[in-house]
Amino acid sequence: MKPTLLHGDCLKVLPSLEAESQDLVVTSPPYNLGIAYRSFDDTAKREDFLDWCRQWAAELKRVLHPQGSFFLNVGAAPSNPLFPHQVLLALTEELFVLQNTFHWIKSITVQTRSGESISAGHFKPINSKRYVNDCHEYVFHLTKNGNVPLDRRGAGVPYQDKSNISRWGHTGGQDLRCRGNAWFIPYETIQSRDKERPHPATFPVALVEQCIRIHGQGEDTRLLDPFLGIGTSAVAAHRMNLNAFTGIELDEHYLAVARERLETLI
Template sequence: MPALHLHHGDCLQVLPTLPDGSVDLVVTSPPYNLGINYRSFDDTAGRAEFLAWCVDWATELKRVLADDGSFFLNVGAAPSNPLFPHQVLLALTDGLFVLQNTFHWVKSITVETRKGEQISAGHFKPINSKRFVNDCHEYVFHLTKTGDVPLDRRAAGVPYQDKSNIARWGHTGGEDKRCRGNTWFIPYDTIQSRDKERPHPATFPVALVEQCIRLHGKGPETRMLDPFLGIGTSAVAAKQAGVATFTGIEMDDHYLSVARERMGK
């Protein structure tokens, strides 16, 4: 169980109370400015105002992040507003962070096997449109201060499909694990009741956060932060990964109470 610090409040008020360089890893998903119905946040600000707000909290994140820290930012889009994730990214890399990796969180996919079978897996929200296709993925931007933070690629890797490659390639060191790459198929867990099991309009799976923790590679020594905690998914992932400390910030009292309940607090 990590040393747990859950704060009720606006991240722009709470972040300035945290010491410089006190966080190794940030994994978060801020409001998307797409008109999502959050309980305590107006998600309909003008785009310029929203991006300026993003720069404000990202500036504080850079201050509290260690020099070799990683900031994994999950951002989604609406089909009618496809530039939004890139606008956020451009704002946060204009003198603040360096984009070190871009990951594609694939929620639903159809693949063809070597035998020619088609397999569909995952969950997506169907779109009734003649202009747009179903949106089955989101971005996870890996931001760092310098762009050269070492990662533990194998910790977040996958076994070789062709085992002969283990001996053929010297860089494997005889280990049956390779870099997963930048496409992550991580479906949502199937639930019976959204109100009871996922009472938040925009969440990510625990497994997505766990992948970021493994990739960053500090293991139990990790000091982790989520400034937009929501119902505590990142806290659950931190607990399961056994990180040293976890700090979460959430302005909505109901979402925070759900997070506390999930963490047994």
């Protein structure tokens, strides 16, 4: 795969892409929560920000194949919990249909059958008397018609109770079931954020890979990320051996980091 990495404002670059030329969009736009990006003001008035979201979403709808999927990762600040839902409402008023809602779990504690508590993952601790630590973000699965087939087992997990394999006819004898809409995908442990993750808001490569798997087109997938950042989705496309990838990034420094990350893989 030879990725296409484009520098510029996605509102100006997206119109240059051919209509219905992309099978899959996986992206995470700025959250308008005051995050310190290098080349983007993340402090717009809420309605101005939502209007901006409608503009780039309209272009994504134009370039997306009729049976394509748009996975939108959106998080929130504890003091602004309605933000992801406001973005979702703006994009589903006239543009897209919400087909699935996934919960990206960054950190979790579970109790085993033996009563042992196990904690896994990473989260940013919050020092507050009002709010608890925020350990998840949303991944909204948007489509043009709400009727796009998915490869549910493509991102599946083995049955814990193996007797279910033969008990339920829909298994087809396979030890693999739908994972559901809760995705535990922790960040990889790093030694230096400045060197290994020099961007204030990234998602793990594995999150993009999960979206590619469940969309179900394999290597034939044409993947687009209009907010490329440091190239996480491009790395996922390379790992999954996709035939085509297009990324758009406003900031020259982030784009340079993305190119460097890919060069180390090729």
